Amino acid sequence: MILSVRDLSIGFRRIGGDLPAVDKISFDVREGETFVIIGESGSGKSLTGMSIAGLQPATSVTSGSIRFKERELLNRPDAELRRMRGREIGLIYQDPLGSLNPVWPVGDQIAEALRAHGLASGAAAARRAVEMLDRVRIPDPARVATAYPHEISGGMRQRAMIAMALIAGPSLLIADEPTTALDVTIKAQMLELLAELQREMALTIILITHDMGVVAEVADRILVMYAGRVAEIGDADAIMRTPSHPYTAALMTSAMISEAEPKQQLNAIVGVAPGLGSFPDGCHFHPRCPLAQDDCRSFVPPLRRLGDVALACHHPVGSDTALMAEA
Amino acid sequence: MxxxxxxxxxxxxxxxxxxxxxxxxxxxxxxxxxxxxxxxxxxxxxxxxxxxxxxxxxxxxxxxxxxxxxxxxxxxxxxxxxxxxxxxxxxxxxxxxxxxxxxxxxxxxxxxxxxxxxxxxxxxxxxxxxxxxxxxxxxxxxxxxxxxxxxxxxxxxxxxxxxxxxxxxxxxxxxxxxxxxxxxxxxxxxxxxxxxxxxxxxxxxxxxxxxxxxxxxxDRIAVMYLGTIIEQGPAAAIMGSPWHPYTQALLSAAPTLAARRNPEWKRIVLTGDPPNPANVPTGCRFHPRCHLARDVCRQVEPPLRPSEDGGRLIACHLAPEETAEKGRWIGQARLGMPAAATA
Incomplete structure (x- = not known):
């Protein structure tokens, strides 16, 4: 286990009580796997990912435990977390233009990661930056290293950001919506690149997304989040073949438009996900759930094991609750 | 209509x-x-x-x-x-x-x-x-x-x-x-x-x-590339058997969940970035990213012409002769169906 998260809660301080955004979630990430956190806006998926890198907003309150390679990360001093970021945990974001410095040549920014960690300096760092640009399949890397971010295409910026995240040799890469803003053709390139780099560099990847297509392609295991809680977690094949949580089932239906009869109504769930501060009682999904009963409205479903997955649901899709055992 | x-x-x-x-x-x-x-x-x-x-x-x-x-x-x-x-x-x-x-x-x-x-x-x-x-x-x-x-x-x-x-x-x-x-x-x-x-x-x-x-x-789909329509026809024809290499790459880039889970499945990855309208290539606009491109593609821009069966409009020198079979394969592979022919 490279990463163990236990009872992680993240809330925002408000007068009259904290607003919970992530509510006691637990999961493990195994070495070398691609672990996908899927959820909609407000599900807490990005907050969860950012808190692993110690980048949750300063106004948030966190509790629980995040253990990375047997070391506790939560509420560590900033200086210590800074040393780990880049060196042991790499990060990439949705918007490459926003995460690159516009007035600094691309190569210098990548080399800076080496300098900051004291791994190389001067010409050696610059040379390794060019090598890294080559590794992320940027044609003519020496030229691109001297270019400013606005002088290269969106797809290249995305690659440059990956180069920056990986140059100091982290073993864990957290990618937050890395393909969301991209054209399908560029998205495809990016997914292939990440898969190749994962093999070459023995990376563990935590991918945060709302795109079921991306999940289907890369996930070894999936964590489905809904309104700050774990809905379902487990083996990707098992979850995608037979989603047990009604919310996962709904996500699958939405993602399977191409298999529906053209021009016919899709099997969509009603309503919208609740916003921060308006999470309902009981199961957070119950107001939208086609299978909801009285107990769902009052009692929070515990996470239980069901075959290859664990899920938090009183009445899972197509199964008899009597067969379920406590996880 | x-x-x-x-x-x-x-x-x-x-x-x-x-x-x-x-x-x-x-x-x-x-x-x-x-x-x-x-x-x-x-x-x-x-x-x-x-x-x-x-x-x-x-x-x-x-x-x-x-x-x-x-x-x-x-x-x-x-x-x-x-x-x-x-x-x-x-x-x-x-x-x-x-x-x-x-x-x-x-x-x-x-x-x-x-x-x-x-x-x-x-x-x-x-x-x-x-x-x-x-x-x-x-x-x-x-x-x-x-x-x-x-x-x-x-x-x-x-x-x-x-x-x-x-x-x-x-x-x-x-x-x-x-x-x-x-x-x-x-x-x-x-x-x-x-x-x-x-x-x-x-x-x-x-x-x-x-x-x-x-x-x-x-009901009908028009595929655009660099300011022009390169293929157009009934949705079922375009999705089920795309003829233009660009349409094929687009469809191949975003397959169904079943296809993506299938380890045998392989997409066509277009190299390079989306093209820049300020810098339009000669000949077929798609030729720099097309794996089939040859001299005629680099020199002559293919007109958008009706296909012989009248089922679609297509702007490619090599369609359907060299592209239709692959298009059928992509249409099927995209739905996670067993491949009828090799790509």
């Missing part, structure tokens, strides 16, 4: 002001007809000109050349007040509803604005009409004194659609109507668009880079 909106040889050139005056042809001679009650899907990457084409069709911007005919009438030269009767019948829905609705107007004000703009006085009938519109898009019991930022993206897209429907248009042009929404909401909006069409028999032009959505809602 009776034509409702016809674009004929539309060209739009923008003049780049920075970096030395250069003309950029965003739309380079597009002809497209939308029939009454028909849905035409426009697909392509960023910069292919699909959104510019939508704005031209709505006459939000003026074409540099070409003709726009709406319901039998040439509206190319119509401006200002003369456009009002036409505008009433063609409406738009955009990607980001929060950006397209005035966030300082209440929902009631947003929904009465179309009537005011067109001088339609409903008096006491206005409030019931607004209620009716909201309930038609699944937003009954909405507090109409609220402001847009108080709603979610999916709710706002429904309100934007209600506004577009207020004047009972004949056609709605929707630019990426589901792209900014969460997946469970996308399906709701797709359902709403289909429901509206069944109830009102309106036409749609739906622009999207999401082929799944386009394949589901469109």
């Amino acid at each position: 009776e034509p409702l909106l016809t674009l004929d040889g539309i060209v739009k050139t923008f003049t780049q002001k920075r970096g030395g005056k250069r003309d950029v042809q965003a739309v380079a001679g597009v002809s497209l007809t939308v029939g009454r009650g028909e849905t035409v899907g426009l697909v392509g990457e960023s910069g292919c000109g699909k959104s510019t084409l939508a704005r031209l069709a709505l006459k939000l911007i003026e074409p540099t050349a070409g003709r726009i005919v709406f319901d039998g009438e040439d509206i190319t030269a119509r401006h200002g007040r003369a456009m009002l009767p036409v505008r009433r019948r063609m409406q738009a829905v955009f990607q980001d509803p929060l950006a397209s609705l005035n966030s300082r107007m209440t929902i009631a004000e947003i929904l009465r604005e179309p009537f005011d703009t067109h001088g339609i006085k409903l008096g006491a009938a206005l409030q019931p009409r607004i209620r009716e519109l909201l309930s038609f898009v699944g937003m009954e019991n909405t507090d109409t004194t609220k402001l847009p930022p108080q709603f979610s993206g999916g709710q706002l897209q429904r309100i934007a659609i209600a506004r577009a429907l207020a004047l009972e248009p004949d056609i709605i042009v929707a630019d990426e109507p589901t792209s900014a929404l969460d997946p469970s909401i996308q399906a709701q909006i797709v359902n709403l668009l289909l429901f509206i069409q069944r109830q009102r028999q309106i036409s749609y032009v739906i622009i999207s880079h999401d082929l799944d959505v386009i394949g589901h809602v469109a």
Whole structure:
């Protein structure tokens, strides 16, 4: 286990009580796997990912435990977390233009990661930056290293950001919506690149997304989040073949438009996900759930094991609750 | 099918002001007809000109050349007040509803604005009409004194659609109507668009880079590349057996979940970035990214011509002879079906 998260809660301080955004979630990430956190806006998926890198907003309150390679990360001093970021945990974001410095040549920014960690300096760092640009399949890397971010295409910026995240040799890469803003053709390139780099560099990847297509392609295991809680977690094949949580089932239906009869109504769930501060009682999904009963409205479903997955649901899709055992 | 909106040889050139005056042809001679009650899907990457084409069709911007005919009438030269009767019948829905609705107007004000703009006085009938519109898009019991930022993206897209429907248009042009929404909401909006069409028999032009959505809602699909249509035909033909190598790459890039889980499946990965309209290659515009490209492709731009079976329009020197078999394979592989032939 490279990463163990236990009872992680993240809330925002408000007068009259904290607003919970992530509510006691637990999961493990195994070495070398691609672990996908899927959820909609407000599900807490990005907050969860950012808190692993110690980048949750300063106004948030966190509790629980995040253990990375047997070391506790939560509420560590900033200086210590800074040393780990880049060196042991790499990060990439949705918007490459926003995460690159516009007035600094691309190569210098990548080399800076080496300098900051004291791994190389001067010409050696610059040379390794060019090598890294080559590794992320940027044609003519020496030229691109001297270019400013606005002088290269969106797809290249995305690659440059990956180069920056990986140059100091982290073993864990957290990618937050890395393909969301991209054209399908560029998205495809990016997914292939990440898969190749994962093999070459023995990376563990935590991918945060709302795109079921991306999940289907890369996930070894999936964590489905809904309104700050774990809905379902487990083996990707098992979850995608037979989603047990009604919310996962709904996500699958939405993602399977191409298999529906053209021009016919899709099997969509009603309503919208609740916003921060308006999470309902009981199961957070119950107001939208086609299978909801009285107990769902009052009692929070515990996470239980069901075959290859664990899920938090009183009445899972197509199964008899009597067969379920406590996880 | 009776034509409702016809674009004929539309060209739009923008003049780049920075970096030395250069003309950029965003739309380079597009002809497209939308029939009454028909849905035409426009697909392509960023910069292919699909959104510019939508704005031209709505006459939000003026074409540099070409003709726009709406319901039998040439509206190319119509401006200002003369456009009002036409505008009433063609409406738009955009990607980001929060950006397209005035966030300082209440929902009631947003929904009465179309009537005011067109001088339609409903008096006491206005409030019931607004209620009716909201309930038609699944937003009954909405507090109409609220402001847009108080709603979610999916709710706002429904309100934007209600506004577009207020004047009972004949056609709605929707630019990426589901792209900014969460997946469970996308399906709701797709359902709403289909429901509206069944109830009102309106036409749609739906622009999207999401082929799944386009394949589901469109009767006909036009694929754009660098300002031109490179393949066009019935949705089933384009999705099931694409002929143009670019259409094939697009479809291959976004397969079904089943195909993606299949370890045997392999996509066509296009190398390079989406092309820049300021720098159009010679010959076939797609040739620098095409794995089949040869001399003729580098020298001669292929015209958009009807296929021999009359089933589609195609702009490729090598189609269908060298592309049809692979197209069938991609159509099947995309659905996760066993491959009939090797790629």
